[in-house]
Amino acid sequence: MATKLHGGFFHSTLRKLQEQNVQIHPHNLMYPLFLVENDDAVQPIPSMPRISRLGINEAKKHLEPLVADGLESILLFGVIETLPKDSNGSSADSKENPVIRALPKLREWFPNLLIACDVCLCPYTDHGHCGIMNETGIDNEASIRRLADISISYALAGAHIVAPSDMMDNRIGAIKQALISHGLEKKVSLLSYAVKFASSFYGPFRDAAKSAPSFGDRRCYQLPSGSKGLAARAAQRDVEEGADMLMVKPGLPYLDIVRQTKDMFPNFPLFVYHVSGEYAMLHHAAANGALNFEAALKEVLTSMRRAGADCIITYYTPQILALIKAKSL
Amino acid sequence: MATKLHGGFFHSTLRKLQEQNVQIHPHNLMYPLFLVENDDAVQPIPSMPRISRLGINEAKKHLEPLVADGLESILLFGVIETLPKDSNGSSADSKENPVIRALPKLREWFPNLLIACDVCLCPYTDHGHCGIMNETGIDNEASIRRLADISISYALAGAHIVAPSDMMDNRIGAIKQALISHGLEKKVSLLSYAVKFASSFYGPFRDAAKSAPSFGDRRCYQLPSGSKGLAARAAQRDVEEGADMLMVKPGLPYLDIVRQTKDMFPNFPLFVYHVSGEYAMLHHAAANGALNFEAALKEVLTSMRRAGADCIITYYTPQILALIKAKSL
C-alpha cells in the first residue's frame, strides 16, 4: 500500500517511538591517541592529515577542550624512538614507556575519563611482529604470557581497559586469568580486538605507530577478509575466554560483520575501529570535491551505529564532538 | 568463570554502553481516560480505586498538572448514560458523543498532547457486543464498515490515533482504506489492538466503561490465551492490512507474546495495555501488605519494557510521572 510507511511518523511522540538507536552521543566515541617519549613533542603524521603524535604535556593541552566538549574515553598507543626495541618487547612495560608514564597523570587530570590501552608487542619488538618469535615462527604460549604481563602493568598504572590487538589464540584467557590472579578482574575491562581482518586499509596507521614489520608480511593472526565463518569463531572464542567487550576492525568494509557480531553477542558492547585508511578516503575524496565532508562523515557514523556498533573508535572524534555541540548531529 | 559477568560495569561510561532500553520516559506511557456526557462530572469507579470517569471540564483539570509533569499521550474512551444505545451504535459518532465533543477542546488546550481514541461499538450498542448483529451473529462486513465510519469521525474531530479494539477480521484494512479515501492516511495513525486475548483480567474495566454485554459471554473475536500461534497470525494480518502500530493486551500474563510480537515486527511501535485486573492485583496485594507498591510497580514497568513494549497504557501513569519527576525511576 503506497502510504503504509508514512502513517506512523507525523507527531514528535510517534517519532520517539520509532527511534532506532543510531544517534551519536559522546559515550559512543573513543578517541585514539599516539603518545611519544618526549613530553613536549608534537609530531604531525604526514599520511594522516591533521593527526599528530603527542608528548603527554601536549596531550593534556589537546584533551582539555575535548573533555570540556564531552569526550568520555580515549585509547592510548605508545610510540618509542629512543627506548630500546628487543626480541622480548621489553619497552612495552618499562617504567619509561610513554603510556605507563602517562596513565597516572591522565587519571589525575581527567578523573572521569575512561582510559583504554592498546596492548601489543609490535611497537616494541626489534622484528616488528606482534609476538615472541622462536625458530619456527611466533611462539604462541610465550607470547600470550608476555601480553598478560604487559596488561597487568597497564592496569596497575591506571588503565580502565586493556585492549589486546594481536589476534593470537588464547591471549584473552591468559590476560583474564592474570587479572583475576591480581584481583583486578572487577576493576579492569578486557576489550578484545576479536574480529580484526588483514586489511589494506591499515597503511597510514603503521606510519603513525611506527610499527611496520622489518621482515615478513601478513602479521600475526589477522583474519582473511572473505571469511565470515572465522570471524564468528574468533568472536566466540574470545567471549568464551572472558572478553568483556568486542571489537570489529576495520569499519566500513566490514559492516556486515559488525551486524553478525552484534547479533551473535547482543549483550557485549561492540566497538568498531574506523581505521586510518577509512580516515584517508574520506579526507581525500572531500578534499578533491567528490564528497561533502560533513554529510559523508555523519552518514558513515550513522551506518556504523545502525550496523550494531555501540562505540566508534575514530580519529574524527574532535570534529564529531564539535558537531554534537553545535546540535548539528 | 566466576567473575565474567562483572568486568564490564564498573565505570559510568561502560554502564551506558550496557544499557538495555528499559528506562521509562514520558513518551513510553499512554494514559487512558473515561469521558462522560456531563462536562462537570467526577464518577469514582468502585472496582478501580482512585480512578474516576470524568466530564471534559474535570478532565482538563485532571490533565493540566500531568501535562506539566510531562504527560505526552492519552487514550480516550467514551461512556454514555443518557444518549441512546441502539443496534447500530449510533451514539458512537453522534455530535453529542463525549469523545467527539472533547477532541477539539483537548487539541486546543494541550496542543502537544498525542491523542488516541479507542474505537468500538460495545459501549454504544443496545446488546453490548462489539459489532452489528444479524440473525446468525455478528455481521463482519457491516461491522467493519461501521468501525471505519466511526474512525473517520474521530479523525476529523481531531484524533491523532484511532485504535480499534474489537478484533474483528479485516477492520484494519477497512479503516486504512477509509483513511486513504479521506486523505487522512498521513495525518492519522492506526493503532491495532492486534493481539487481544480473552482474559479474566478485564473485569473492573467493564465496570469503568459500562460495557458488559446484555447476553452472551465471550465477546467479539478475542484470542484464546493458550494460542501463541493465533497471536502471531493476528498480528501478521493487521500488519498486512496497514496497521501503523500494534498492541498486546493484557500485559503481565502475556509478556512472552509481547516478546514474540516485537521480534516478529521490530519496526512497528508496540503498545502493551496494563489492564484493570492487573491494576487491581497490584493495588490489593500492596494494600494487604504482601508487596511494596512502588518497588513492585517499577518492576512491572521494567519487565514490560524488557519484553519489548515501546509504550505502556496504564492507569498508574500519574504515579509514574511523579516517580520520574522525583528521579526515583
Add this chain to the structure above:
Amino acid sequence: MATKLHGGFFHSTLRKLQEQNVQIHPHNLMYPLFLVENDDAVQPIPSMPRISRLGINEAKKHLEPLVADGLESILLFGVIETLPKDSNGSSADSKENPVIRALPKLREWFPNLLIACDVCLCPYTDHGHCGIMNETGIDNEASIRRLADISISYALAGAHIVAPSDMMDNRIGAIKQALISHGLEKKVSLLSYAVKFASSFYGPFRDAAKSAPSFGDRRCYQLPSGSKGLAARAAQRDVEEGADMLMVKPGLPYLDIVRQTKDMFPNFPLFVYHVSGEYAMLHHAAANGALNFEAALKEVLTSMRRAGADCIITYYTPQILALIKAKSL
C-alpha cells in the same frame, strides 16, 4: 481474509493437530513444602493464606490425598527454629536437619514421588546470607564448596533432585563435580535456579522460610530485572557447567524470559517458580472481588505453559490437582 483463522478447527481430529502443548498434567506441577523440626507441627503462615509450615508427620497427612490425586513431585525447604545458626550454616546438613530426616521417610511412604530439595545457606546462617562471608563479602570459592557438600548430603539422604537457589557463580560446576566424584551423577538431577531475578515479589516467602537477612539488602547474586542479557548469560553458564534442568523465577513478570530461556535451551526441562508475591496478588484480588479466582488461575497456568514452562512450582498445586480431577482444567 476474514475467515482464514477458522477453516482448520471444526473437527476434533483437526483440533488435535492444532494443539499447542499448553495443557496442565500432574507432571507439569511441583509442590513446595516447608518442613520444620517439630514432627507434629502445623504453623500457618500469615502472609500466605492457606499455606502452613509442617512437621514430617503432618506433611505425610497433607501429602497422602494429593498423591492419591496424582501429585508427582515436591520441592522441600527446611526451616529451623531451635537448631543453631552459624557462619557456616552447619545445620543445613546436620543429622537433625528436618529435610535430611524427612527424605528417607518420604521415599518410603511415597515411592513414586519425585523429590527435589532446595539447596541454600541462607536459612541456616546467622547472618542470613546465601554464602560463607569473609572480610570483603561473600567468599565465592568457600561458598560453592559448602553448597556442594550440602547437595551430596541431600542426595545421599534420598533426594532425586538438588536445586541450588543461590545464584553464585560456578556452584553448578562444583555440585556436578561432587556428584560425579560420589558416583551420583546418573541418579541425581541438578536443577539450577539459573535465572533468578532480584524481585519485590518474594516478600511472603521470606516470612515462610524465616530467611530474611539480618543486615544488608539485596542478597546473593540475583539478576537485575531489566537485564535480559544477563539472564541469557546466566542460563548459558549453568548449562555449560552441567545443569540438567533450568528455572526462571519469578513467573508472571518474567514470561518473556521464560520464552527466551526455552528458545535458547529447548532440550532442557524448564521450571517456573510461581512465587509467593504472585500467590498473594491472585489471592487478594480475588478476595476483593476484582477477579474470578479459578478463571484467573487457569489463565496464569496456561500462560506459563504457553511461554515455555515444562513444570510450574506453585503453592496452588492442591487446587489445580482438584481442578484436573474435576476435569475442569
Add this chain to the structure above:
Amino acid sequence: MATKLHGGFFHSTLRKLQEQNVQIHPHNLMYPLFLVENDDAVQPIPSMPRISRLGINEAKKHLEPLVADGLESILLFGVIETLPKDSNGSSADSKENPVIRALPKLREWFPNLLIACDVCLCPYTDHGHCGIMNETGIDNEASIRRLADISISYALAGAHIVAPSDMMDNRIGAIKQALISHGLEKKVSLLSYAVKFASSFYGPFRDAAKSAPSFGDRRCYQLPSGSKGLAARAAQRDVEEGADMLMVKPGLPYLDIVRQTKDMFPNFPLFVYHVSGEYAMLHHAAANGALNFEAALKEVLTSMRRAGADCIITYYTPQILALIKAKSL
C-alpha cells in the same frame, strides 16, 4: 563432560518432561484409499504389494476394523475405468464419480471419520495432465476455476477437507474464494499440496491411480528437487492465499524441507506424504533381508515426526494401527 547427557532421565516424571513430540497417535495418520466405479471391486495393484483399489462396499469392509482400531482420517482418490475422460475432466465431479458417490455413505457409516479428497484433473482428463490445456500449454486461469468447481462438489458431497494436488499457481486462492462464496469456509478445510517435488518416487502411484500422462513428461508445476528456495516461496504463497494446512511430498528425501516448512509456518498443521516409491523401497529391502521391516518402519515414522510432520499420509496405516494397538509403538 562425559555424563552430562544422562542426569535428567532416570525417573519417569523426568522423562515425561523430556518428551519430544515424536510419538505416533492415530490422529497423526491419514490413510489413502483408491476408489473405483464398481462398488464390489477389489483390484490389487501389482507395483504396491498388499494395496488394492476398492469399490465402496469393499472399502466399507476394509475400513471397519481399522476404524475400530482407531483410524481417524482418510484421503480419497477416484479412479475411473468406464466413465469418460475428456479435455475438461468432466468425470471429476459428475454424479457417477466414485468419490462423489462414496462421500455421503462414508459420512453415514463412519460419523467420526475425517475425510479428505484429493482434488486434481489428471485422473479424469484424456491427456492425463493436471489442468485444462490451450494451444500453448496449460491454461492456468481456466484450470484453477475448474479445480474450484470440483472442490465445491466434493465439499457439498461431504468432504471435510479438499486437498488440491496440482501445484498450479493461485489455485488455493481460487478454491478458498469459492468456499467463501458458498458459505463453506468454516466447514471445509483446505489442505494444500504446497510443497510437492517432481520426484522419481511416484512411479507405483501412477499405476495405482491410472494417471500417467499420455504425452509430455514432467507434469504440472512440481518443484525441482534441488530448490529449497522455491519450496519456501510455494508454501508462503499458499499460506497467503488461505491454505488451512500444508503438505510436503515425498517424505524421506525431503525431511529437511519438512523442517523448513514447519519452522516457517509453525501454526499450520503439516502433512507429509509417505509416497509409493518409499513404500516400495521399504517393502523390497525388507523382503530381501536387508532391513527389519518393523524396526525400519518405526524409524521412518519417528523421523518424519521429528522433522516436524503433524500427520503422515501412508499406505502402511493399517500396520501402524496394529503396532499402536499392540503397544509396540
Add this chain to the structure above:
Amino acid sequence: MATKLHGGFFHSTLRKLQEQNVQIHPHNLMYPLFLVENDDAVQPIPSMPRISRLGINEAKKHLEPLVADGLESILLFGVIETLPKDSNGSSADSKENPVIRALPKLREWFPNLLIACDVCLCPYTDHGHCGIMNETGIDNEASIRRLADISISYALAGAHIVAPSDMMDNRIGAIKQALISHGLEKKVSLLSYAVKFASSFYGPFRDAAKSAPSFGDRRCYQLPSGSKGLAARAAQRDVEEGADMLMVKPGLPYLDIVRQTKDMFPNFPLFVYHVSGEYAMLHHAAANGALNFEAALKEVLTSMRRAGADCIITYYTPQILALIKAKSL
C-alpha cells in the same frame, strides 16, 4: 584451543569444502554505461576519472574487448542534451532516446550480453525529480503509470531487465502488471532498486547523468540512512509486488543492510551498487598514496560478496575483468 581453527585447511580438497562463496566471476559483475544522443561522442566525466559518457558507436568499441574478456551484463543510463525535457519526461521513451535506439543494436552486436536498463524520470523531466508532479508534490499514481509505460518501451526495444530506480511506492506492482499485460513477464526481469538510501555518496553520478534537480533537495522516496527497519519493509514490499531481483545502494556504508536483505530474501539474486562516491574515495585515496589501489579494490569486492551480494554494479568492471584474466583475483 590455540589450534582449533587450523586443522581443517591443509589439503586442497579440504579447502574446497571450506569455500565461502566470495569469489568474483564475470557473472558477479554488472557494468553501468551512460549513453548520449550523439552516436560518436566520448564525453569524459570530470568527477569520475577514467569514466566517459559514450555514443552508441563508441560504446560498441568500448564493450568489444570487455565482452571478449568475459563481460556478461551491462546497465544502461540515458543522458540527453538536445532532446526536450518536460513535466512528463517524454524523452524517456521517445524513439530518439539513446537507450531505446541502442537496445536493438546491442542485442545484435552482443547476443549473449545481459542488458539492463535503469528506469527513472529524473533525467528527462524539466524539474529533475523522479516523478510526475502535481500541486502538492509528486503524484504517486500518475508517476507509477508513467514508469510502467517506460518499462514496457525498454522491454519491447530489447531490454532483458528493467530496473526502476525511483523508490516510489508500488511502482514494482505497476510495472509487473504491465509486463504481464504485454505477455512479457517471463522474458523480462524486474530488478528493483528496493533499498536505496538518501546518501552523500551520489554526487559524482549526478554529474555523469546530468540529473541534479532544479529545485528541492532530497529527491523521491529514498530511505534515511539510519533506518534498517524501513529498509526491511521496502524490500518486503517490492518482493510482494513481484520483483525478481533486489538491489541495495550504495554499497560499502550499507553492507549490514546487504546482509539483512540477503538473509530476509535468500532466494532473490541481490545486486549492490558500488556508487560514484565510493569510486571516488578509492581513486583519490590511492592517488594520494594512502591505499594500494588493487589490494583495496579486491578487499572491497570480497567484502560485498561476503555480505551477500550476488552481483556488483561497478564502474571498476574493466579493471576487475583484467584482474580475473590475469588470474590475480
Add this chain to the structure above:
Amino acid sequence: MATKLHGGFFHSTLRKLQEQNVQIHPHNLMYPLFLVENDDAVQPIPSMPRISRLGINEAKKHLEPLVADGLESILLFGVIETLPKDSNGSSADSKENPVIRALPKLREWFPNLLIACDVCLCPYTDHGHCGIMNETGIDNEASIRRLADISISYALAGAHIVAPSDMMDNRIGAIKQALISHGLEKKVSLLSYAVKFASSFYGPFRDAAKSAPSFGDRRCYQLPSGSKGLAARAAQRDVEEGADMLMVKPGLPYLDIVRQTKDMFPNFPLFVYHVSGEYAMLHHAAANGALNFEAALKEVLTSMRRAGADCIITYYTPQILALIKAKSL
C-alpha cells in the same frame, strides 16, 4: 501472482545468479573401502550387491580408474580375519593391521588422494563393542585413551583424517589433545561421527565390517532416532572439544538433522553417511522395477546436498563419478 516464480530464470547469467549450491562435484564425495589382511583378496559382500572387501593390491586396481575419473577422497575400514581379537582391540593399530599397512602405499600410489580412516574398537575387540569394558560396562576413560592412541597410529602411518565412529563422550577432546601433543594438529583433520543415530539401516554394514557384537544389542552411545535435542547437544560437544568436521549418519531418514547441524555450525564441513541400508533400499527397489535407479540416485544426492551436506560418503561413488564424467549429473 501466478507468474512471479518465473521472471528471473530465462537467461543463463540469471540462472547462474540463482544457483543453489546443490551440484555434485568429485570433492563432494567420499568413497568407503573395506580392507582385509590378504593383499590379493576380493570378497564380495552378499548383503551389499556389487561391493567387495579388498586386499590392498586389489584396492589399488579398483581405485586407479576411479582416481582417473576424479575421485578425491576415501574412507578406510579395516577388517581382520586371522589377526587376534582381544579385550583391548590390540589389532586396531598393530603393524599387521590392514589399514596401517595400506596407508603408506596409498599415499605413494595416489599422492593427491585425501585419505580418512574410521577409528573404532568394535572390529578388533573379542566382544565386538566399541570400547574397553570393565565390570559395569564400557569404561569411558580407558576407551577414549585407547581411541586416541589408535588415532595417532593412523596419523603417523599417513592418514589425513581420523574419524572416530564410536560416539563415546569426550573422545574428540582426547584425540585432539593427543594430536597436539604429537605436533600433528595442523596436519591431520578430526572428522567426528558427531551425530550418529541408533538405526535399523546399518544391517548390511555389519556384515561388511564383520563387526556384529557377540552379546548385548544397541552398541555404544548412539542417539535415539526421535531426539533432535540430543543430536544438537552431541554436535555442540564435539565442536567444543575440537572437531574440524562433522558427520550425520544415516542420511535419508535424518535430512532434517543434516539441516539442523549445518544451520548450527555453518562453518564446519558437514559429511553425511549414505549408509548400507539406504544403499540396499535403492538397489532392491530399482531391481524390482519400482524405481528408475539413476533418477532416484540423482534425487537422493541432490536432496542430501540441499539439506546441507558438503560431502557424501557413499558406496555408489563409482557410479556417480561415471555420471559426472558423462555430464549427466
